[in-house]
Amino acid sequence: MPIQQVGTVDELIEALLNHSDDRAEFIVKHIFPILRQLPQQFFLQNTADNRDPLERLDPTLYTVPYAYFLVARCNVERPEVANLLTYILEFLRSFDPTHIRLVPEKFLQVAQGLCRIASLYGNNIISIKPLTHALQKYSPSANHLTNLHQFFIKECLLTKCYRQALPILDNDITEIETTGTGISYIDHLLYHYYGAMVYIGLKNYTRALNFLVLVISAPAIVTSQVQAEAYKKFSLVSLLLHGKIIPLPKYTAPVVVRSIKNQCQAYQDYASAFESLNVKRLRNEFNKCSEAFRKDGNFGLVKQTLDAIYRRKIQQLTQTYLTLSLVDIADAIGLEGRDAPKIAERYILQMIESREIFATISHSDQGGMVSFHDDPDMYNTSNTILKLEEQIAKATKVSDRVIQTDRLIGCSREYLVKSKNIASGGVMPGGSHMDDQEFFAGGGGFDNFDPDDGGRFF
Amino acid sequence: MEDSNANAKRKRTLDIIVDSPNNLDLDSYIANYKGHTKVDRLLFIAKRCPPLQIDAYKLALQELRDSSLDHNKYLNTANKLNEVLTSQGYPSYPVDNAWVETTQKRAKAALERLEVELKNFKNNLIKESIRMGHNDLGDHYYNCGNPTNALKCFSRTRDYCTTSKHVIEMCLNVIKVSIELGNFSHVHSYVIKAESTPDIQPVVQAKLKVAAALAHLDSNKYKQAANLFLETSFEISHPQNNYSEVISPNDIAVYGGLCALASFDRKQLKKQVIDNTEFKQFLELEPHIRELIYGFYNSKYSIVLDILERWKNDYLLDLHLHNHVESLYDNIRKKALVQYFSPFLTVDMNKMAQSFGTTVQKLERELAKLITENHIQARIDSHKKILCAKQQDHRSGIFQKSLKMGDEYEQSTNAMLLRMNLLKMNLIVQTNQKGEGSRRH
Numbered sequence: 001m002p003i004q005q006v007g008t009v010d011e012l013i014e015a016l017l018n019h020s021d022d023r024a025e026f027i028v029k030h031i032f033p034i035l036r037q038l039p040q041q042f043f044l045q046n047t048a049d050n051r052d053p054l055e056r057l058d059p060t061l062y063t064v065p066y067a068y069f070l071v072a073r074c075n076v077e078r079p080e081v082a083n084l085l086t087y088i089l090e091f092l093r094s095f096d097p098t099h100i101r102l103v104p105e106k107f108l109q110v111a112q113g114l115c116r117i118a119s120l121y122g123n124n125i126i127s128i129k130p131l132t133h134a135l136q137k138y139s140p141s142a143n144h145l146t147n148l149h150q151f152f153i154k155e156c157l158l159t160k161c162y163r164q165a166l167p168i169l170d171n172d173i174t175e176i177e178t179t180g181t182g183i184s185y186i187d188h189l190l191y192h193y194y195g196a197m198v199y200i201g202l203k204n205y206t207r208a209l210n211f212l213v214l215v216i217s218a219p220a221i222v223t224s225q226v227q228a229e230a231y232k233k234f235s236l237v238s239l240l241l242h243g244k245i246i247p248l249p250k251y252t253a254p255v256v257v258r259s260i261k262n263q264c265q266a267y268q269d270y271a272s273a274f275e276s277l278n279v280k281r282l283r284n285e286f287n288k289c290s291e292a293f294r295k296d297g298n299f300g301l302v303k304q305t306l307d308a309i310y311r312r313k314i315q316q317l318t319q320t321y322l323t324l325s326l327v328d329i330a331d332a333i334g335l336e337g338r339d340a341p342k343i344a345e346r347y348i349l350q351m352i353e354s355r356e357i358f359a360t361i362s363h364s365d366q367g368g369m370v371s372f373h374d375d376p377d378m379y380n381t382s383n384t385i386l387k388l389e390e391q392i393a394k395a396t397k398v399s400d401r402v403i404q405t406d407r408l409i410g411c412s413r414e415y416l417v418k419s420k421n422i423a424s425g426g427v428m429p430g431g432s433h434m435d436d437q438e439f440f441a442g443g444g445g446f447d448n449f450d451p452d453d454g455g456r457f458f
Numbered sequence: 459m460e461d462s463n464a465n466a467k468r469k470r471t472l473d474i475i476v477d478s479p480n481n482l483d484l485d486s487y488i489a490n491y492k493g494h495t496k497v498d499r500l501l502f503i504a505k506r507c508p509p510l511q512i513d514a515y516k517l518a519l520q521e522l523r524d525s526s527l528d529h530n531k532y533l534n535t536a537n538k539l540n541e542v543l544t545s546q547g548y549p550s551y552p553v554d555n556a557w558v559e560t561t562q563k564r565a566k567a568a569l570e571r572l573e574v575e576l577k578n579f580k581n582n583l584i585k586e587s588i589r590m591g592h593n594d595l596g597d598h599y600y601n602c603g604n605p606t607n608a609l610k611c612f613s614r615t616r617d618y619c620t621t622s623k624h625v626i627e628m629c630l631n632v633i634k635v636s637i638e639l640g641n642f643s644h645v646h647s648y649v650i651k652a653e654s655t656p657d658i659q660p661v662v663q664a665k666l667k668v669a670a671a672l673a674h675l676d677s678n679k680y681k682q683a684a685n686l687f688l689e690t691s692f693e694i695s696h697p698q699n700n701y702s703e704v705i706s707p708n709d710i711a712v713y714g715g716l717c718a719l720a721s722f723d724r725k726q727l728k729k730q731v732i733d734n735t736e737f738k739q740f741l742e743l744e745p746h747i748r749e750l751i752y753g754f755y756n757s758k759y760s761i762v763l764d765i766l767e768r769w770k771n772d773y774l775l776d777l778h779l780h781n782h783v784e785s786l787y788d789n790i791r792k793k794a795l796v797q798y799f800s801p802f803l804t805v806d807m808n809k810m811a812q813s814f815g816t817t818v819q820k821l822e823r824e825l826a827k828l829i830t831e832n833h834i835q836a837r838i839d840s841h842k843k844i845l846c847a848k849q850q851d852h853r854s855g856i857f858q859k860s861l862k863m864g865d866e867y868e869q870s871t872n873a874m875l876l877r878m879n880l881l882k883m884n885l886i887v888q889t890n891q892k893g894e895g896s897r898r899h
Contacts, residue, residue: 172872176879185885210869217873219880220887227887251877253887320829323841369841374849379857388857391864398871405875 009045009053012038016062024098027064032102035068043072059091063099066091067106074113081121088114092134100138104182107138108147115155124159131155132167139181142171146181149173150190157194162201169195169207174401189215189226196233200301205241212237216260217252223259229296231260235267236301243312245271266292270302274309277316279334282309310335310347311356318357318372326361326368341368476507476771484513490706494600494638497521499777501535506775515539516551527565528603529558565602572598589618596631609635622655626662633669637704642673649673664694665701668710672778675713680786681721687714688730692739705778711740713779715747719754720789724797727755759794759813766790795824796833799845807843818843 012034019030047053059066070091073084088110100107111131118127131152139146149168156165173191176183192211199208215230238245245268248257261268266289273285286293286306293302313333317324324332329348330340348370351357358373377384409415484503488496497518504514515535522532533553540550576591596611612631619625629652636644649670652662671686687710694700695707718731731737731751741748746765753761766787773783791814798813799805811821825845828834835848880886 172869172876174872174875174879176876176883176885178883178885183885185880185887188880188885189887210873214873214876217877218887219877219885222887222889224887249873316830320826320837322837322839322844322846324838325840328840371841372837374851375854377854378851379854384857387861391861394868395864398868401875402871405878 008048009042010048012065013047013053013056016057016065024102027099027102031064035065038068040072040075043069044076054087060094060096063091063096064103064106066095067100067103067110071106071109071113074110074116079117079120081117085114085117085121088117089130092130095134095137097137097140101140101180104147104180108151108182111148111151124155125161128156128159128161128164132164135168140177141175143173144175144177144181145173145183145188145191147183147187150187150194153191153194153198157197157201160201162198165195165198166202169198185218186224186226189218189224189230193226193230196230196237200233200237205237209234209237209241209246213249216256217249220253220256223253223256227256228259228263231256231264232267232296232298233301235264235271236298236305239271239274239305240301240308243277243308244275270305274305277309277313279309282306310344311351314344314347314351315357318359321372323369323371326370329370476774482510482772482775484510484517488517490708491702493525493703494605495702495704495777497526497531498638502777502780503775504538506780511542512539512546512548515542519551523554523557526603527561527568527598527601529561529565531603532561533558565598568598569595569602585618585620589615589620589624592618593627593631600635605635605638609639622657625655626652626658630662630665633666634704637669637672640676642676645669645673660691661693661699664691665704668694668701668705671713672705675717675778675782678782678785680717680782680789684714684717684721685730687717688734688737690714690736690740692736695739695743707740708743709776709778711737711744711747712773712776714740715744715751716773716779716786716790719751720786720793724755727751754790754794754797757797759798760815762790762794763815791824792828792833795828799834799836799847802845803847805845807838807845810845 015034016031019026045053047056054066054069057066057069070084070088073079074088091110092114095107111134114131115124115127118124131148135146135148135152136142138148152168153165156162173188176188178184192214196208196211196215199205199211212230212234216227216234218227220227235245270282270285270289273281276282283306286302290299290302293299310333314329317329317332326341326344326348330344333344333347335343345361345368348357348359348361352359358375360371360373362369362371482503488500491499500514500518500521504511504518507514515538518535519532519539522528522535536551536553540553543550572591572595576588576595579587579591592611592615596608596615599605599608599611609632612628612635615624615628615631619628629648632648633645633652636642636648649666652658652666658666667686667690671683671690674680674683674686690710692707694710700707714737715731718727722730732755738748741751746769750762750765753759753765770783770787773779779786795814798810807818807821807825811818814821816824822838822840822843825834825836825838829836829838835850836845837848838845
């Protein structure tokens, strides 16, 4: 029985309560049309007996209408902060994920509302934890990207809750589903860009670099400004981590590579100065471009690279020397001034602590002698086994997923149609024959992917 | 010589002035050469080495007067000689103006005659005569000190060559002129051309090898140069078929020896140099090079460095070798350092510095550079001044590598899956997606 037109909140609630069918089709067919045509103002009303309509609705059973009420209330100029906060938190705790995936944009609006309320409440941080749980519940799996992801990470950045972002960030995104998550390409770019910033904040440069590479190498026919900004950070992080700009994946869109060349010249010059390991040249380049770096908001990272060049040089010395006096080290890495050996010592101490190098400093003679050692980890402890097993497990998981994907493609309609065409010698719609390899390429860039790879690895 | 483009390239070493040649006896040195290279070498020495300047100029003048028609160069050289003489307070050298005048006339007459002849030959369309005409004209230009025109004439004979002998003659002529001009890429191509002709005589083969070797030397390819010098047959030193208008057998020994030392490893050195009977004959001419090679092979580095140092100034005065001396010496020294260390696990740097005649500090710097360039697998104990061979721990290496590989595999596969899914959902960065393209961040 279709629901009649509703004029008041009471009628709506009545109608909803009478049709407690929680199948998705029912909601799409019967509830949506009603909710859609109601004006925002409608959801602000109370019931006839002056009670809050939300009191009468169970957020688990009536997730979608509940969200409509919340969004409307969050958007008013002066919301009732405390009251609304309780409702939102209640909603985020108990919403039905399959229902809310029908209206992803409403869910995002609720989240945005929560953050607005939290800031009105005077405490931004309170929004982070509920959002984390909500997001975990909301996304179909930990590897799915949703429209809430980038917003959440951005909130974490703004409130400086870097660690709280990790439960989400530490899962690699591999699944993309536009229905039910309401994402567009910008969500993917921003999520990984913000994620990289979080990792940079936590000094986990390896992950940061991976994220930035994902942004830069995203499939593209024009260059997004996010990608250009990502490249700037990428070049600096790459210097910190590898001492040079590592090559981008082969499948990076040519248009992106081109615009990077045009837009990020300062960064490339700076990187080549870094690669030369010439401290003077790096400082010159730094002074020349510092304005640009500051404008891009990368000044902090750049300053870290100024530091990193000394570390890199010390690292190089460990390859060449077994022992070397602090004075010689200071000289070799290009430190100047009276305090140079002291500064060198500080660098070495930091590097020993962070296990970048293995060394001991002896002050018994010649004002400090440093002995460099090899990595003491001989890979003969149970730790090694654990590490290896963990890695193997990860690799197997990944290859399982690849095999699964391979099967899915094998079963997909497009694949079967196309392979049938090829088998019967037919001509492809494009006019040319296409072999399996090209078909897998699916729009370019996938050519170095081999579905058997997983099996071959171990 | 002033206008040859070889000089433009060699200018960077022009400022090196050799004050005292160590072993050079100008008369006997230059007696090995004839023709243009003799004059060029003399002028080169005169420019580089003030003490030998006057003698060199005088010898050059004599050579020019006796066996060429190059009156311009004669006058130039005479002027330079007189400048030097007056500045040092000696009476000036009498310029043989009568010879200059007659030569000028003779050269002009000969040129006109040859051109008329060539025209006639061309009208008669006899291939062989045309070739001879071009050749004669080329020879004449060459004699008059106009290598550019000579090169043109010699190259023109190419179309009229009928036998392989002609081709070889043409090639040798072009090579000779090109070496003088310093145009070594030309030398390369004509050597290849000549070598591809049938029935090539051993002497010609030897000449071609030397020419190609010089070309390689010029482009700093010491290994190829060494190989070619070492393959050169000793027949080239026989008086009737020598190549003294380009190079002397002594030069082959020096160039070949140095290039081999700078680029060969120990095994190659033994096989290709020490056991090479043909090259041994060359080495007899320059005993110090033989000593040098044996010293290097037997790891007597102080002898090696001593010989190198003693002969350095002479090599700086060599027309072809001078701007390679530094890099050849450098390479030899590097090789010696590497070889010195190779049998040891640890080496006392004090002793090593002694053998190489240097200080420990300098040696340390040299070694550090060699280690960074990955020539020596070792590390320096700067405290005790000991050089220690690097202990390779392959087991740990494998662990490290496989852990890294696992990480990379996981990451790249995930990136691939993400990319594939993005493409599948058509989430491509573009301008018109849901009106969000204009939303730039």
